[in-house]
Amino acid sequence: MTTVFFLIFALTAIGAAVAMIFQRNPVYSCLCLVLAFFALAGLYVLLGAPFIAAIQIIVYAGAIMVLFLFVIMLLNLSAEERERPKRPRFLPFAVAVGGLLLLELALVFRRAPLLGMPAGQSETSVEEIGLKLFTDYIYPFELSSVLILAAIIGAVMLAKRKI
Amino acid sequence: MSPWVPLLVMMLIGLGFGVVNIIASNFLGPRHPTAKKNMPYECGIEPIGNARIRFSVKFYVITMLFILFDMEAVFVYPWAVVYKQLARSGLFVFMEMALYLAIIFAGFVYVWKKGALNWED
Amino acid sequence: MIELLIIAVKCLVVFTAALLGVPFMVWFERKVVAHMQMRLGPMYVGPHGVLQPFADAIKLMFKEDFLPPQANKVVYYLAPVLGMTTAVLAFSVIPFGPQTNLFGLLKEPIPLQVTDLNIGLLIIFSATAMGVYGIVLAGWSSNSKYPLLGALRSTAQMASYELSLGLSTVSILMLAGSLSLNEIVNAQAGLYWGFIPRWFVFQSPTGFAAFLLYFICGVAETNRAPFDLPEAETELVAGFHTEYSSMKFAMFFMAEYVNMIAVSAIATTLFLGGWHGWGAGGDTSYGWVIGLGWFVAKVISLLFVYVWLRATLPRLRYDQLMAFGWKFLFPASLVTILATALWISRQVS
Numbered sequence: 001m002t003t004v005f006f007l008i009f010a011l012t013a014i015g016a017a018v019a020m021i022f023q024r025n026p027v028y029s030c031l032c033l034v035l036a037f038f039a040l041a042g043l044y045v046l047l048g049a050p051f052i053a054a055i056q057i058i059v060y061a062g063a064i065m066v067l068f069l070f071v072i073m074l075l076n077l078s079a080e081e082r083e084r085p086k087r088p089r090f091l092p093f094a095v096a097v098g099g100l101l102l103l104e105l106a107l108v109f110r111r112a113p114l115l116g117m118p119a120g121q122s123e124t125s126v127e128e129i130g131l132k133l134f135t136d137y138i139y140p141f142e143l144s145s146v147l148i149l150a151a152i153i154g155a156v157m158l159a160k161r162k163i
Numbered sequence: 164m165s166p167w168v169p170l171l172v173m174m175l176i177g178l179g180f181g182v183v184n185i186i187a188s189n190f191l192g193p194r195h196p197t198a199k200k201n202m203p204y205e206c207g208i209e210p211i212g213n214a215r216i217r218f219s220v221k222f223y224v225i226t227m228l229f230i231l232f233d234m235e236a237v238f239v240y241p242w243a244v245v246y247k248q249l250a251r252s253g254l255f256v257f258m259e260m261a262l263y264l265a266i267i268f269a270g271f272v273y274v275w276k277k278g279a280l281n282w283e284d
Numbered sequence: 285m286i287e288l289l290i291i292a293v294k295c296l297v298v299f300t301a302a303l304l305g306v307p308f309m310v311w312f313e314r315k316v317v318a319h320m321q322m323r324l325g326p327m328y329v330g331p332h333g334v335l336q337p338f339a340d341a342i343k344l345m346f347k348e349d350f351l352p353p354q355a356n357k358v359v360y361y362l363a364p365v366l367g368m369t370t371a372v373l374a375f376s377v378i379p380f381g382p383q384t385n386l387f388g389l390l391k392e393p394i395p396l397q398v399t400d401l402n403i404g405l406l407i408i409f410s411a412t413a414m415g416v417y418g419i420v421l422a423g424w425s426s427n428s429k430y431p432l433l434g435a436l437r438s439t440a441q442m443a444s445y446e447l448s449l450g451l452s453t454v455s456i457l458m459l460a461g462s463l464s465l466n467e468i469v470n471a472q473a474g475l476y477w478g479f480i481p482r483w484f485v486f487q488s489p490t491g492f493a494a495f496l497l498y499f500i501c502g503v504a505e506t507n508r509a510p511f512d513l514p515e516a517e518t519e520l521v522a523g524f525h526t527e528y529s530s531m532k533f534a535m536f537f538m539a540e541y542v543n544m545i546a547v548s549a550i551a552t553t554l555f556l557g558g559w560h561g562w563g564a565g566g567d568t569s570y571g572w573v574i575g576l577g578w579f580v581a582k583v584i585s586l587l588f589v590y591v592w593l594r595a596t597l598p599r600l601r602y603d604q605l606m607a608f609g610w611k612f613l614f615p616a617s618l619v620t621i622l623a624t625a626l627w628i629s630r631q632v633s
Contacts, residue, residue: 059230070222123402125402126244141238145235148235152231152273155224156274177372180299184531188532192349225443232614244461275610282602282607283603
């Protein structure tokens, strides 16, 4: 049963991600990404991490993707502007960044035996996360507030540079 | 059976209901399009330009701030769930969140003073 | 197999109940507003016009299924379906009553709840967060100015109030120590000194403030008066669904009413003791009926407040609305959280 659901969610995630890249209309791309996030949330549930799944939906699908939609609507590229540029100027740069990420991934896989790790043995409850986060991982937690503070200031500076 | 299955079933029922409704109204209702009816509705006046207009950047700022404060809220939920347990051993767990919220609140005050929350300039 | 059947039946029953709540709510709203304005409201279709909403629904079904040629078709059809689906999703985790074997019909008692998830409340927030898509996609895909402006306003409004909506429930989580709605309801059983119910509104001095914050945010989240800016008809015609007709319009309409019922049901569950009340639960064979009755009665009282607000308060201006959400509700919910935390640590130490 779990395997069936895993296959459904995994294939949806991959399919939606690929469709996102090949969509010409940016709004469709955005919707495909939302679908991919949904499938990911399903995978998190299968892995026994329902809290992460809910956060995935609330923060990524419900907040960040809405911002993406807004930006797409704000720019409002008409059909002509959306045509693929003749010479992809950023191609070398994109290949470089992509290659770097691939290298990083390969290194991670070499170091950590991810493939043999058991997953989804038992469900991690919010309580366990809370107890860990607010006793053992208290410094990272407090530091994350500084990160959010920086992001808040950045957001205001970006949009309201004139003041 | 997993307690998540009913959630999936509910989602499917909702989607199914929506799709059936759309198909049904396709068959039940008449369709008499005319040139005037097909115009975008602008209170009976000929539409001026199209709807792909650029709108105020403020909507964008509000959404961005929403994401950031939403992330802060995400950390508050696990804290709230374990608060009663941890509060037995003193005020430390309270101070943790108070400090965290104070740092975020500094950002909020900055946003307020910068006028990003004012709709009118 | 039998398990799957029970799930399917439960889901269908809850879904149908949520949908049937819509005509009731429409009738209730029209009647209450009418009487508050010294009118009679609908009177002709059925006794005191109870069948009026059904007549309206049938009329809508046979209306022209209009498709604006400038619209983006796929998204235009997708938007109302999304709006409807996310609206009913909240009902899948709300407990409507205690366990029941339906007067001995079933061997094993079943809970009057579709599913009890450990993170139940977060499921509701997820559904609320996804509810934005129906609106923003409707506005964008119509390719017309009024829907676009309505959708933008809606989204910014919902985003602003969703924040305080989430934070206002944190006090409850602290008191209950769980995100499961079943446990939240069960933590509210019993009475203080034999007569005050142990509802979360009464369990801490900040309970009522949290409840008020939640309900105000809930009203704004469902785009109802006095926060019904997105469809301010004098400015924006019908807002995001201006270009929608027939059942597609009806689905947005139903979603709005289902959302209102959902907000009231969640408020009942979180703050007003859920199905707990005099005579509810227990070992008697009819205890679950009383529990369900309490739940419905509490939800209807909150829906009455919705209608009352609509009949009483004038609409806010958009800048007032945003200022209220960000400059008052957000700091107020943070203060409520810290105050509740201090009170709890005094209690436990």
